[in-house]
Amino acid sequence: xxxxGSFHLDTLNHSLLQGTERIPLTPKAxxxxxxxxxxxxxxxAQGELLEALWPETYVNPEVLxxxxxxxxxxxxxxxxxxxxxxxxxxxxxxxxxxxxDGESPLSPTMPRQEAMKETQGVEPASGxxxxxxxxxxWPSWLLYFAIALVxxxxxxxxxxxxxxxxxxSFANETSLAVLPFADLSYGKDQEYFxxxxxxxxxxxxxxxxxxKVVARSSAFQFKGRSEDLRSVxxxxxxxxxxxxxxxxxxDRVRITAELIKVDDGFELWSESxxxxxxxxxxxxxxxxxxxxxxxKLKLIKSxxxxxxxxxxxxxxEAYEAYLQGQYFRARGQDKEDLVKALSYADEAIRLDPNYxxxxxxxxxxxxxxxxxxxxxxxxxxxxxxxxxxxAIALDPKLASGYLSLGMVEINYDFDWExxxxxxxxxxxxxxxxxxxxxxxxxxxxTLGSVDKxxxxxxxAIALDPxxxNLHLGLGYQLYLARRFEEAVNALSRAQELNSQLxxxxxxxxxxxxxxxxxQQAVLEVEQETGDWEKLSGEALAYFAVGRRQDSDAAxxxxxxxxxxxxxxxxxxxxxxxxxxxxxxxxxxxxxRQHDPxxxxxxxxxxxxxxxxxxxxxxxxxxxxxxxx
Numbered sequence: 001x002x003x004x005g006s007f008h009l010d011t012l013n014h015s016l017l018q019g020t021e022r023i024p025l026t027p028k029a030x031x032x033x034x035x036x037x038x039x040x041x042x043x044x045a046q047g048e049l050l051e052a053l054w055p056e057t058y059v060n061p062e063v064l065x066x067x068x069x070x071x072x073x074x075x076x077x078x079x080x081x082x083x084x085x086x087x088x089x090x091x092x093x094x095x096x097x098x099x100x101d102g103e104s105p106l107s108p109t110m111p112r113q114e115a116m117k118e119t120q121g122v123e124p125a126s127g128x129x130x131x132x133x134x135x136x137x138w139p140s141w142l143l144y145f146a147i148a149l150v151x152x153x154x155x156x157x158x159x160x161x162x163x164x165x166x167x168x169s170f171a172n173e174t175s176l177a178v179l180p181f182a183d184l185s186y187g188k189d190q191e192y193f194x195x196x197x198x199x200x201x202x203x204x205x206x207x208x209x210x211x212k213v214v215a216r217s218s219a220f221q222f223k224g225r226s227e228d229l230r231s232v233x234x235x236x237x238x239x240x241x242x243x244x245x246x247x248x249x250x251d252r253v254r255i256t257a258e259l260i261k262v263d264d265g266f267e268l269w270s271e272s273x274x275x276x277x278x279x280x281x282x283x284x285x286x287x288x289x290x291x292x293x294x295x296k297l298k299l300i301k302s303x304x305x306x307x308x309x310x311x312x313x314x315x316x317e318a319y320e321a322y323l324q325g326q327y328f329r330a331r332g333q334d335k336e337d338l339v340k341a342l343s344y345a346d347e348a349i350r351l352d353p354n355y356x357x358x359x360x361x362x363x364x365x366x367x368x369x370x371x372x373x374x375x376x377x378x379x380x381x382x383x384x385x386x387x388x389x390x391a392i393a394l395d396p397k398l399a400s401g402y403l404s405l406g407m408v409e410i411n412y413d414f415d416w417e418x419x420x421x422x423x424x425x426x427x428x429x430x431x432x433x434x435x436x437x438x439x440x441x442x443x444x445x446t447l448g449s450v451d452k453x454x455x456x457x458x459x460a461i462a463l464d465p466x467x468x469n470l471h472l473g474l475g476y477q478l479y480l481a482r483r484f485e486e487a488v489n490a491l492s493r494a495q496e497l498n499s500q501l502x503x504x505x506x507x508x509x510x511x512x513x514x515x516x517x518x519q520q521a522v523l524e525v526e527q528e529t530g531d532w533e534k535l536s537g538e539a540l541a542y543f544a545v546g547r548r549q550d551s552d553a554a555x556x557x558x559x560x561x562x563x564x565x566x567x568x569x570x571x572x573x574x575x576x577x578x579x580x581x582x583x584x585x586x587x588x589x590x591x592r593q594h595d596p597x598x599x600x601x602x603x604x605x606x607x608x609x610x611x612x613x614x615x616x617x618x619x620x621x622x623x624x625x626x627x628x
Contacts, residue, residue: 002037004097005083007075009037016074023074024499024527028053029067036085036095045092054224068093070500073529175212175238178202180223181255182245190248195220195330196323197246197255200284205242206432214238215434215464216330221497233262237465240268251277251316257287277316318352321345325361335374341365356395363387363404371411371596373564381412381594399430403439410443412594414623419443434464438473445477446599448626453477468498476507480603484511502530506537514605518544532562536569540606543577551577563589568597572606583607584615591622601625 002009008017014030016023025033031053036044049064068085071077077084086094178201183194199216206213214236222232229241244257258270275283314322325344328337342365348358363384370380385408391401406422409415420443426436441456457474464470475490491507498504505528512521522545525537538554555573558566571586587607590598601607601616602625610616620627 001101002034002099003101004037004040004095004099005075009034024495025074026067026070026499029070029074032064032067033071036093037099040095040097040099043088043092043094048092073500173239174210175214176205176240176242177214177219177232177236177238178205179232179241179243180220181243181257184245184247185249186247190246192324192327193248193253193320194246196326197280197284199326199330201242201287203430204284207430209431212238212463213432215432215460215467217434217469218464218466220330221466229260229262229265235466237462238262248277253277253280253283255283255287277319280316280319314348314352314355318348318355318358321348321351322355322358322361325358325365329361329364338365338368338374342369354394356391356398357400359387359391359394360398360400360404363391363401364407367404367407367411371565377412377594381408384408385412397429399426399433399436402426402429403433403436406439406443410439410446410599411596414625416443416447416624432463434460434467434470437463438470441473441477442599445480445603446625448602450477450481450603454481466497468494468501471497472501472504472507476503479507479511479514480605482514482605484515487511500529502528503533504528506530506533509537509541510605513540513544532558532566532569535562536566536573539573540576543573564593565595566597567593567595568600572597572604575607575610578609580610580613583610584613584619587619591619598623 002011006018007023010017011034014027016025016030016033032049035049035052046064068087071085072079072082075084079085079087082096084095084097086096088094178198180198181194183190198219202213202216202219205211206215218236233239233241239262241260241262242257243260244255247254253273253275255273255275256270257273259268260266261268271287273283273286321344325341325348328341328344331337342362345358345362345365348355349362352358366375366380366384366387369375370377370384384404388401388405388408391398392405395401402422403426406419406426409419409422413419423436423440423443426433427440430436437456437460441453441460444450444456445453454474454477457470457477461467461470461474471490471494475487475494478484478487478490488508488511491504491511494501495504505524509521509524509528512518512524518541521537521541525534525541528534528537535554535558539551539558542548542554543551551573555570558573559570563570567586567590571583571590574580574583574586587598587601587610589595601620601623617627
C-alpha cells in the first residue's frame, strides 16, 4: 500500500482509494500510476514507460498521454500546478507528491448495485455476512437450507450481471471480427494507415448480406493486445477472426492477412499482398472476396449494394488524407481532434474534389463542431448539408452520405420525414452499420417511440458489444422508459468498458432522483467526468437535497460556460426546480440554437412538469413533433 495526500494506492487489490472511497481507474491507467508512484521524485522518460508497460507492442505515445489525463482527473490534479504528476516537456513525467507506505483502509466503498438495493430495503444478494445464532451451531437441515439460499443468490447474481454480455447466439459460422492490422512499418508511423485499412475492410465485409461483422469500436478494443483468440471470439461473440499486418514504405505497401476459426484455431485462409498505394482499393476488394469465399459465402446471398467506382478510386494522396481524418475522427471528441479530422477531410477534397467519402467525412466534421458551438451553428450545418449532398451526388450508393444528411435533418432542420427517408436509405446500403442504427434510435426517441429506440440500441450492441457509448445510450433510453433496474444493468456494463465515460454518472444520478434517492444522486454527480454534465447534475441533485445555494452556484456556472451548447440542460434544471417561466425561456433559446438536447422534449422525465402548460404544445408544434 502506497499513500500520498489523501489517496492510497492498493497494489494488492489493484485499486486507488481516497479515504474509504474507491476511485474509478482503468487497469492500464493504474499500471501507469503505480509505475510513477514507485519512482516518486524521479523523472521517468516517456520511452521508459512505454517499454515497461507495453514491452512487446508498439503503442502510440498519444495512448500514454490519455492515461496521464485519466490519472489527473482521478486525482483532481491541475497540470498547471501539479500536486501529483508533473509533465516535463519533451522528456517525461515525475510523481512529485510525498509517498509513504501504509495499510489499506478498513471499509472500502460498497459496490453500486448493493448500495442501491440497500437504499430500497433489500439485502444485497452477494457479499453479505452469514451469522450463526447463539453458540454458532445450526441444525443440519437449516445449514443446508442456508447453503441452498446462497447458491440461488449466486446464480441469480450471475444472470443479472451477465444480462448485457454479448449474445453467444451471434457466434454462427458466418460471424466475423476484423482485428486492427498491426503497423510493421520501419518508423512505426503508419498507424493511421493500418487503422484505416482495418476500418475499410470492416465496412466492405459488413455490406455482405448474411455476414455478421462486429463493428469497429468493439474490434479496436483489442488493438495492441496479445490475447488468446478464443477469448477474443467469446468476448465479441464471433466464430471467425481476420487479423493481419501492414508494412508501408514510400509508395508501396505489403499486407498480410489471415482468417482464423476461433473454436479450434484452424487457419481458413491467408495471403500476402505487395502493392503500390494506388492499387490499395483493389487489394481491399481482393481480401474481402477471399474472406467471404473462405467462409463459404456460396450459401450467403451477396448484396448488390456496395461502393461505386466513385468511392473506390482516388489518388493515393487523397486516400491517405482521408485515412488521417478517420483516425482523428475515431480518436476522440475534443476540439483538437475534431479540428484535425475536418482539416484532413478538406485536404482530401483539395487533392480529389470527386472523392465522395471525403465529402461525407467533411459533413460529419462540420456538424460535430457546430453542435458544440466551436463554429457558427447556422453556417456549420449549412455547409454540412451541402457537403452531404455533394457526397450523395458523387456516389448515390455511399451510405455515409445519407447518414450525414440525416444528421443535419434531425439536428438542424427538424425535418423528421426527410431524416427517416435518409436513414432508411443508409440502412439499405449499410445494413450492419452501428452508426445508422444509433441515429435511427435517436430519431425514434425524438418522435416519442422510446421502446423502438431501446430495440434499435440492442441491435447495435449485438454488432458492437464492447462500445461503451452504446450501453450508455441503452441505459438512458431504459431510464426514460422508467425501467430503472434494466437501466442500471446497462450503465454498469458501460462503466466496466469505460469508467471515465462522460454522462455516465449523470445518468445514474437521474435514476436516483427518479427513485427518490437524492443523497445517492449527489454522490454520483460528484464523480461525473463531463463538464456541463457535472454542473447540470449538481444543480439538480443539490436542489433535491435542499442545498439551494449550491444548486444556484452550479447553475450559474453552467450558464456562464455552456449557454451556447447546453441550453436544453439549463431548461431542464429550471423545470425540475419548478421555475416554469425560466424553463420555457431557455427551451425557446434551445430551439433557436438548434441544441441537440431539444430533441428530448417529448420524452425527458425532467421536463414532464411542463407538459400541461400551453407553451409546451406550441413548442412541439414549432418543432413539427406530434403532440400525442
